[in-house]
Amino acid sequence: MQHRLQWAKKHQNWTVQDWRQVVFSDETKINVWGSDGCKYYWKRPSDPLQPHHLDFTVKHAAGILMRWG
Numbered sequence: 001m002q003h004r005l006q007w008a009k010k011h012q013n014w015t016v017q018d019w020r021q022v023v024f025s026d027e028t029k030i031n032v033w034g035s036d037g038c039k040y041y042w043k044r045p046s047d048p049l050q051p052h053h054l055d056f057t058v059k060h061a062a063g064i065l066m067r068w069g
């Protein structure tokens with residue numbers, strides 16, 4: 001919370017022109033503490049899956065191999 005207050009105080013006197021230099025978007029997701037596990041790959045529907053489209057993981061160390069594609 002302290003960082004937000006410092007940021008707000010730093011920018012409290014910005015002009016409209018200053019704020020016009022900032023890009024605002026509600027479509028950007030930024031993970032602060034690492035990946036949330038989502039991975040996206042683009043391919044044409046007619047193309048076969050390639051090795052880089054697959055993600056092999058082990059969940060909960062239960063001895064089960066999970067294959068996501």
